[in-house]
Amino acid sequence: MNAPRAPLRELDQALAELLAHAEPLSQTEAISTFEGDSRVLAQDLVSALQVPPQDNSSMDGYAVRTGEITEGATLPVSQRIPAGSAAQPLRSGTAARIFTGAPVPEGADAIVMQEDTESAGDDRVRILRVPERGQWIRASGEDVTRGSVVLAKGERLGAAGLGLAASIGMDTLTVTRRPRVALFSTGDELVMPGEVAPADMKPGVIYNSNRFFLSELLRRLECEVSDYGIVPDNRDATLKALEHASREHDLILTSGGVSVGEEDHIKPAVQQLGSLDLWQIAMKPGKPFAYGRIEAAHFMGLPGNPVSSFVTFLVLVRPFLLKLQGATKLAPAPMELVAHFDLPRPDRRREFLRVRRDAQGGLELFANQSSGVLTSMVWADGLVDNPAGRAIARGDKVSFIPLAELLG
Ligand code: AMP
Ligand code: MG
Numbered sequence: 334m335n336a337p338r339a340p341l342r343e344l345d346q347a348l349a350e351l352l353a354h355a356e357p358l359s360q361t362e363a364i365s366t367f368e369g370d371s372r373v374l375a376q377d378l379v380s381a382l383q384v385p386p387q388d389n390s391s392m393d394g395y396a397v398r399t400g401e402i403t404e405g406a407t408l409p410v411s412q413r414i415p416a417g418s419a420a421q422p423l424r425s426g427t428a429a430r431i432f433t434g435a436p437v438p439e440g441a442d443a444i445v446m447q448e449d450t451e452s453a454g455d456d457r458v459r460i461l462r463v464p465e466r467g468q469w470i471r472a473s474g475e476d477v478t479r480g481s482v483v484l485a486k487g488e489r490l491g492a493a494g495l496g497l498a499a500s501i502g503m504d505t506l507t508v509t510r511r512p513r514v515a516l517f518s519t520g521d522e523l524v525m526p527g528e529v530a531p532a533d534m535k536p537g538v539i540y541n542s543n544r545f546f547l548s549e550l551l552r553r554l555e556c557e558v559s560d561y562g563i564v565p566d567n568r569d570a571t572l573k574a575l576e577h578a579s580r581e582h583d584l585i586l587t588s589g590g591v592s593v594g595e596e597d598h599i600k601p602a603v604q605q606l607g608s609l610d611l612w613q614i615a616m617k618p619g620k621p622f623a624y625g626r627i628e629a630a631h632f633m634g635l636p637g638n639p640v641s642s643f644v645t646f647l648v649l650v651r652p653f654l655l656k657l658q659g660a661t662k663l664a665p666a667p668m669e670l671v672a673h674f675d676l677p678r679p680d681r682r683r684e685f686l687r688v689r690r691d692a693q694g695g696l697e698l699f700a701n702q703s704s705g706v707l708t709s710m711v712w713a714d715g716l717v718d719n720p721a722g723r724a725i726a727r728g729d730k731v732s733f734i735p736l737a738e739l740l741g
Contacts, residue, residue, distance in 0.1 A: 341615040344648065344683055351624060351649055352663070354631060355656040358583065360510040366498050369490045371555050371741070372508040373658040378484040380501040384477035388437040392469040395428040395450055395458055396420075396441035399466050406460045407453045414438065428458055437470055444469035477501060487661035491741075509658045514556040515578035515630075518544045518563045519589040519599050520637055525563070542707060543588040543642045547635075550646055551586070553740065554654045564599070571598040575606055579627035583657060586650065589637030591621040603632055615721065617682045618704035619645040638704040644685050644716070647739045665738035667718055669730045674698035676725035683721045687713035688733065696733060 361375040390396065395410070402408065411427035414420045416434035423429050423440040431437070431444060446469060449462040477483050483497055484490070490498070490506070498506060523541040524534070541563060551558045559582065564574050578585045590597035591611060600623070603609040609625035609632065619641035623634030633650055635642045652663035673695035676686070687709035688696040696717065699709040716739075717725075718732045725731060 341613050341620075341682070344614055344616045347612055347614050347622070348649060348652065351653050352656055354624070354626075355653045357659040358509050358512065358657055361507050362510050363505045363507050366495055366504055366506055369495050369498070369506045369508065370492060371553065372490055372506070373655070373660045374484055374486050374488045374490065375507045375509050375659060377482045377486050378498055378501065378503060378506075380477045380479055380481055380483050382477075382501065383474035383479050384500050385471055385473055385475070388473050389471050390431045390433055390435050390437055390444045390469060391471050392444050392446040393432050394444045394446040394448075394469065395460070396423060396431045396438055396444055397428050397460065397464070398423065398425070398440060399443045399464060401426060402460050402463055404460065404463055407457050408460065410456045410458055412438070428460075430458075442466050442470075485661070487659055489655070489658075489660045489662065511555050511557045512584060512654055512657045513559070513582045514551050514654075515559045515561060515582040515585045516544065516548055516551065517561045517574065517578075517585070517587040517599070519566075519587055519597055520563070521566045523563050523589075542639050543635075543637070546639075546643060547586065547588060547646060550643075550651070550740070551654075554651065555658070556584075556654060566598060568598050568602065571602040572606065575599075575602050575627060579606065579630040582630050584631045584633065584654070585627065586633050586635065588635045588642045591623045591634040591636060599634065603627060603634075607632065609634075614645075614649075615682045616645075616648070617680045617684045618702075619685075620682070622649065636704075639707045640687075640710055641704045643707075643710055647716075648685070651739065665734055667732040667734045670733040671695045672698075672717070672725050672727060672729045672731045674725070675727050676719070679719065679722055679724050681722055684717075684719045686717040686719055688717050689714050690733075696731065 408428040410430050411424045412421055413430040414435040415432050420436045420438035423438040429438050443464040443466055445460050445464050451459050453459040483501055484494055518541050522537055522539055524538050526540050548558050548560055561574055564571055587599055590599050603625050607625055607627035609623055612622045613620055614622050619636050621636045622645055625632040635645050655663045673691055674697060686702060687699040691697050699712050715733050715735045718734055
């Protein structure tokens with residue numbers, strides 16, 4: 334007899350419950366700034382200096398005192414200031430030859446760009462256009478002021494963040510350690526590409542696709558992945574693998590075998606070793622989801638259908654793993670875009686539709702939204718987060734989540 338169906342759980346509630354279990358990891362490590370992409374800062378980065386350190390020129394040209402010059406004035410050139418050198422105070426009635434990035438000499442209040450000058454011979458320059466005060470000068474501290482927090486604890490670093498950290502002199506960064514994740518695939522129907530050629534596939538057998546995108550998604554979240562492959566379909570092997578994984582990992586992630594009433598070995602094994610809740614989440618794709626614990630390790634069971642597995646990973650597992658790392662931003666902000674499609678018969682559950690932006694900035698819908706059609710995930714550049722029961726007509730505003738942000 335099948336177990337009674339659990340009532341559907343709202344996605345927001347399920348996510349909140351899940352996140353309540355995600356105690357951020359306390360261990361940190363110091364890494365090279367070069368290696369910091371996608372890692373989460375474990376402390377505020379406070380600047381010990383101004384950036385730029387001094388007022389400097391944003392042009393090749395001549396530093397002048399604007400109050401002293403008029404159009405056509407000819408000035409002796411009293412010094413030459415290339416980038417990387419120190420400047421002397423600007424002598425009254427003179428101009429200083431200056432190059433981009435070089436410090437502005439004391440007393441000068443603007444730069445005349447080279448194109449607005451001509452040589453007047455004998456180391457003299459003619460000013461063809463008088464600049465405004467402050468023109469072509471980058472002010473000290475206009476990027477970063479001394480003592481300010483340039484990147485806060487909980488910031489997940491990207492390429493620009495690494496550059497900013499370097500600009501205040503950081504060659505190492507203190508980040509949260511990587512979460513250790515054990516990945517299992519379940520299902521007797523699964524075989525590995527490379528092990529069986531397409532022509533030799535027996536009836537009922539399919540390739541294990543989830544293993545490939547799940548391990549890649551985990552790596553992009555900076556997890557250390559132990560890939561246990563397809564767990565053999567017997568109780569002892571399952572128990573042994575889970576027991577081993579629970580000692581070494583923060584999260585054990587499985588795909589498949591969490592549908593209601595399904596016989597499989599993961600479910601009873603997790604229950605024997607720890608605790609397990611089977612959730613029916615009111616979302617499409619991806620209704621079944623399991624959360625549990627074995628000793629200190631979290632356990633999450635994703636549905637087996639590839640698109641369900643992919644989408645539940647993005648909306649539930651991803652924020653969980655980010656919170657484990659202490660990240661403050663757990664999900665991208667959705668944006669409002671216009672539907673260039675109709676959805677006359679919406680699902681009773683909240684639905685994540687595979688869509689793509691068209692040249693007009695509106696959204697097209699992939700024709701087959703079935704949870705087994707992985708082609709839809711490749712075609713899509715985003716998901717529409719559609720509330721339960723809401724029909725969509727062409728021209729309606731919908732909530733769009735760019736996949737580029739979810740996959741990074
Ligand atoms: P399940 O959640 O185990 O009931 O699986 C639902 C569907 O997803 C079934 O059609 C499975 O064959 C398929 N499936 C399960 N695991 C995988 C996997 N790793 N790769 C591809 N398809 C899978
Ligand atoms: Mg299965």
